[in-house]
Amino acid sequence: MNVAALIGTGQAPPCGRPARIGCNWHFPTPRRKVRGFVSPKAPPMNHVKDQLKAGETAVGTTAGANSEVRFLANSGFDFILFDTQHSTDDIKGLARAVSATRGSAAAPIVRVGDLRPDQICYALDIGAKGIVVPMVNTPDEAADMVKWCKYPFDGVRSSAGMRGEWGEFRNYREYMDAVNEQLLIVPMIETREALDAIDEILAVPGIDVLLVGPSDLSINLGVPLDYTSDTYHAALDKIGASCEAAGVAAGMFFVPPGISPAQLQDKGFRFFTLPWAGWATEGIKNGIAGVRQP
Numbered sequence: 001m002n003v004a005a006l007i008g009t010g011q012a013p014p015c016g017r018p019a020r021i022g023c024n025w026h027f028p029t030p031r032r033k034v035r036g037f038v039s040p041k042a043p044p045m046n047h048v049k050d051q052l053k054a055g056e057t058a059v060g061t062t063a064g065a066n067s068e069v070r071f072l073a074n075s076g077f078d079f080i081l082f083d084t085q086h087s088t089d090d091i092k093g094l095a096r097a098v099s100a101t102r103g104s105a106a107a108p109i110v111r112v113g114d115l116r117p118d119q120i121c122y123a124l125d126i127g128a129k130g131i132v133v134p135m136v137n138t139p140d141e142a143a144d145m146v147k148w149c150k151y152p153f154d155g156v157r158s159s160a161g162m163r164g165e166w167g168e169f170r171n172y173r174e175y176m177d178a179v180n181e182q183l184l185i186v187p188m189i190e191t192r193e194a195l196d197a198i199d200e201i202l203a204v205p206g207i208d209v210l211l212v213g214p215s216d217l218s219i220n221l222g223v224p225l226d227y228t229s230d231t232y233h234a235a236l237d238k239i240g241a242s243c244e245a246a247g248v249a250a251g252m253f254f255v256p257p258g259i260s261p262a263q264l265q266d267k268g269f270r271f272f273t274l275p276w277a278g279w280a281t282e283g284i285k286n287g288i289a290g291v292r293q294p
Contacts, residue, residue, distance in 0.1 A: 046129050046182040048079050048107045049208060052249045052270060060109070061276045065089045069097045072276060073104035081109045081273050084119075085134050091122040098127045109184065115141055117148040117156075124149070125160045130184030132211060137193040139200040146206035149185050151176035154206070184208050186251065186271075190216035195235055202246035209271045210243050211251040212236070218256075227256035240268030 048058045060079035063069055064087055072080055080101055082094050091110065101108045109130035110123035120131055133145050147155040159176070185206055189195065190213035202210065215225060223229040243250035251271030255261055261272060 046107055046184060047105065048109075048130065049182055049184050051078065052208060055270070057265065057270045057272070058249075060106070060273050062273055063097065065093050065097045067097065069100035070104070073101045073106040075276070077106050077276075079107040079109050079130065081111060081132065082128075083111045084123075085111050085113045091119060091126065094123075095126040102127075107184070109186070115145060120145070120148045121158055124157065124183075129182070130186060130208075132186040132188060134188045134213065135190055135194075135216075136187035136201065137191050138197055139204055142187050142201045142204040142207060145187055146185055146204060149183055150180045150206065154180045186211050188213050188253070189239060191220040195221075195238065198239065198242045199246070202242055202248050207248055209249045209251045210239065211253055211271065212239060212269075213253050214256045228258040236264070236267050236269075240264075244268045 048060075051058050058078040060077045060081055061072060062081045062083055063072055064082065069080065082089065082097060084091050084094070091112065094110065098108045098110070107129045108127060109132060110126075110128040111132035111134065112119040112123055113134075115133050115136065120133070123131055131145070131149050136142050136145060149155060149157060151157045151159065186209040187201065187207060188211045189198065189201075194201065195217075198210075201207070214227065217235065218225055218227060218229075218232055221231050221235055223231050226232060240250045249271045250267070250269045251273075252264055252269050253273055255264065255272065255274065264272070
């Protein structure tokens with residue numbers, strides 16, 4: 001039978017459909033045998049965690065659902081921290097913004113509003129590679145945080161079974177183990193209670209960074225927003241020394257007025273979120289001024 005002629009006339013072949021290119025009866029093609037879900041690849045590493053393990057400093061910034069996330073993710077920051085505690089964003093509304101970090105060098109980290117397994121699960125399911133929980137005051141709370149962040153058998157995280165934010169995989173057990181290993185877990189220290197229990201909190205396996213909430217810590221130490229007081233600096237010294245002894249990075253949510261990044265680094269701090277708007281504004285002003293110069 002002349003298939004080309006059938007295609008030209010539109011006559012129906014034995015399959016009962018009009019002759020057309022793409023019909024398997026006309027142009028049979030070998031069926032590809034699928035031997036696995038995808039080609040085996042190890043999930044990409046969380047470079048922020050690798051930096052901290054190597055004793056290096058990680059520098060990120062904060063963003064929201066309406067921020068220019070692609071711009072920020074390609075600006076040299078190590079991570080982008082999306083906040084749902086002190087913002088109008090909710091976690092599910094951050095899905096598009098978190099997705100915008102894909103393919104960049106910036107790891108997406110989400111600060112949830114409270115120590116709740118559903119919030120942690122939502123943040124991880126939309127692609128967060130790090131979780132920040134505010135007001136972690138006891139070792140039991142720290143242990144709950146780790147447990148809810150990690151898949152069995154290091155934790156009890158539920159598997160969505162639909163996302164591979166960490167890359168392609170074939171063996172799901174290997175995938176879960178790799179995610180458990182690479183996820184950045186960041187409880188915040190913001191109270192006198194947490195400061196008194198710092199060594200016990202840091203002894204909880206799985207903590208990567210202990211992040212200071214500068215304002216709340218100062219308030220709870222009785223020196224509200226007095227970032228140069230001896231009481232405040234003594235607390236920072238204790239946090240830095242305890243973290244170093246435990247092999248956990250000390251972090252600062254923002255660099256408070258009256259304290260320089262260098263001072264914090266001297267105390268052992270190696271994880272910082274810094275504001276970007278001022279830098280961007282200054283860069284734009286300089287660029288415009290350069291064009292306007294005669």
